Amino acid sequence: MFALVDCNNFFASCEQVFAPHLRNRPLVVLSNNDGCVIARSKEAKALNIPMGAPLFKWRDLIKRHHIEVVSSNFALYVDMSARVVATLEELGYPLEIYSIDESFLSLDAQTEWHTFGTLIHQKVKRWTGLPTCVGIAPTKTLAKVANQRAKREPSLQNVCVFETAEACDPYLKGLPVEEIWGIGRRLAKQLQSYGIGTAYQLKETDDAWIRKKFSVTGLRTVWELRGTSCFDYEPEEEARKSVLKSRSFSRAVTSYEELQEAVSTFAGRCAEKLRKDGLCAGYLSLFISTSRFHPESYYANQSAFALPRRTAYTPEIIAHAKKALKQIFVPGLEYKRAGVILSDLAPAASSQFDLFCRNETKDEKKEELMRAVDQVNRLYGKGSLISAAEGLKKEWLATPQLCSHRYTTSWDELLTIDIDR
DNA sequence: TCTGGGGTCCTAGGACCC
DNA sequence: TCTGGGGTCCTAGGACCC
Numbered sequence: 347m348f349a350l351v352d353c354n355n356f357f358a359s360c361e362q363v364f365a366p367h368l369r370n371r372p373l374v375v376l377s378n379n380d381g382c383v384i385a386r387s388k389e390a391k392a393l394n395i396p397m398g399a400p401l402f403k404w405r406d407l408i409k410r411h412h413i414e415v416v417s418s419n420f421a422l423y424v425d426m427s428a429r430v431v432a433t434l435e436e437l438g439y440p441l442e443i444y445s446i447d448e449s450f451l452s453l454d455a456q457t458e459w460h461t462f463g464t465l466i467h468q469k470v471k472r473w474t475g476l477p478t479c480v481g482i483a484p485t486k487t488l489a490k491v492a493n494q495r496a497k498r499e500p501s502l503q504n505v506c507v508f509e510t511a512e513a514c515d516p517y518l519k520g521l522p523v524e525e526i527w528g529i530g531r532r533l534a535k536q537l538q539s540y541g542i543g544t545a546y547q548l549k550e551t552d553d554a555w556i557r558k559k560f561s562v563t564g565l566r567t568v569w570e571l572r573g574t575s576c577f578d579y580e581p582e583e584e585a586r587k588s589v590l591k592s593r594s595f596s597r598a599v600t601s602y603e604e605l606q607e608a609v610s611t612f613a614g615r616c617a618e619k620l621r622k623d624g625l626c627a628g629y630l631s632l633f634i635s636t637s638r639f640h641p642e643s644y645y646a647n648q649s650a651f652a653l654p655r656r657t658a659y660t661p662e663i664i665a666h667a668k669k670a671l672k673q674i675f676v677p678g679l680e681y682k683r684a685g686v687i688l689s690d691l692a693p694a695a696s697s698q699f700d701l702f703c704r705n706e707t708k709d710e711k712k713e714e715l716m717r718a719v720d721q722v723n724r725l726y727g728k729g730s731l732i733s734a735a736e737g738l739k740k741e742w743l744a745t746p747q748l749c750s751h752r753y754t755t756s757w758d759e760l761l762t763i764d765i766d767r
Numbered sequence: 768t769c770t771g772g773g774g775t776c777c778t779a780g781g782a783c784c785c
Numbered sequence: 786t787c788t789g790g791g792g793t794c795c796t797a798g799g800a801c802c803c
Contacts, residue, residue, distance in 0.1 A: 356803095376771090377770085377771035377772075378771055378772065379769095379770085379771075380769095381769075381770050381771065382770050382771065384771060384772090398770080398771080399770090400769070400770035401769075401770080402768080402769040402770075403769085403770080405769095418771090444802095444803085445774095445802080445803045446803070447803080448803080527801095527802080528801065528802080529801085530800065530801050530802080531801095532799085532800065532801085533800075533801085561777060561778070561800095562777075563776075563777065563800080563801080584775095586774085587774085587775075588773090588774070588775085589773090589774095590772080590773055590774070591772090591773090592771090592772065592773080593771090593772080594770080594771070594772090637770085638770090639770060648797095650796085650797090682770095685772085685773095687773095
């Protein structure tokens with residue numbers, strides 16, 4: 347049996363933990379550029395503000411209903427997430443972190459499911475202040491279904507258990523296919539065109555047909571709905587396979603120099619992340635694009651290539667990114683977004699030397715330099731020491747206007763309470 | 768005027784090999 | 786006119802997730 351523990355309205359709830367005046371109020375959390383809504387409190391959801399809603403289109407409604415608005419504060423969310431995980435680990439069951447706000451627990455047959463679910467909810471609430479829902483079922487897909495039901499039906503008091511796949515059937519009959527984990531908008535539309543509209547109908551379809559039309563991915567989902575586990579419990583944290591850094595720009599970027607600075611910044615951040623994880627990359631891709639909301643003038647392109655040798659050395663990666671930019675830059679366009687992806691990752695220790703470049707002492711010096719840079723940035727804060735190629739002004743980078751404090755990760759921003767009032 | 772960011776997996780098809 | 790067969794590897798693109 348699997349338990350899926352999912353924090354309710356995670357980002358919004360994190361904000362509410364430290365700001366009592368935001369509790370029980372409609373609240374939305376904004377994306378990186380304060381551009382659109384990426385999380386909503388229960389009350390904001392009730393006002394039908396959709397996920398991804400562009401802020402400028404919803405300003406009126408937000409004003410009318412006095413909806414609270416905050417910028418996203420990932421330092422806070424990441425730390426709160428770690429606290430939830432630490433709390434769950436105390437339960438003593440094998441745990442798999444699925445996302446920033448969700449974890450699977452692998453339960454044994456002796457567990458009193460419902461009591462256990464309630465215990466989880468209470469414990470996380472008490473230790474972190476965050477509300478959760480718990481779904482328990484024989485497979486991960488069904489645990490997702492159970493969790494979603496617990497969220498939807500308040501009478502269940504945050505916990506929903508399906509002891510067997512069959513116990514799920516009545517609920518699946520009323521569940522639209524697109525609400526199943528792994529069935530997105532595209533697949534749902536296709537399924538509907540074949541007359542498959544509910545989760546139960548999907549569960550009852552023929553294996554061979556599903557395999558042919560929707561590949562093994564679709565087949566696995568069907569089996570999971572029937573109670574046959576296809577997504578195993580995966581205790582080990584998988585080594586990452588790629589690193590990506592990208593941003594939408596705060597305004598249109600037209601000059602090659604400025605775009606080059608942005609691209610260099612992304613490349614630099616990627617390299618930092620690699621070193622933090624003890625990895626180096628063998629493949630780089632760069633993408634740039636204009637606004638996709640102006641289809642008539644839309645331009646998007648990418649350049650990708652294998653690197654001459656695996657590396658995590660910032661100047662080298664920046665140089666490659668610049669080279670990539672040269673290949674796809676078209677002058678005269680208004681660029682709105684760019685990003686760098688590094689892949690073909692391997693542990694730094696195993697990296698091979700290039701046949702034509704095996705000056706080992708030189709490499710040791712490079713590594714030493716990067717260690718020093720990383721240390722300075724750890725001590726004095728991110729971005730204290732950067733490569734000159736990244737530029738200093740970064741006018742393309744939006745600064746969030748409504749960011750809450752990093753209550754749990756910065757000494758300067760601890761919660762303060764005014765006791766005189 | 769203003770529209771997120773960071774990931775994973777699967778498949779088809781081309782390049783290349785013998 | 787007629788032009789092999791079988792395999793692997795790599796990557797782009799498309800789907801999905803939160």
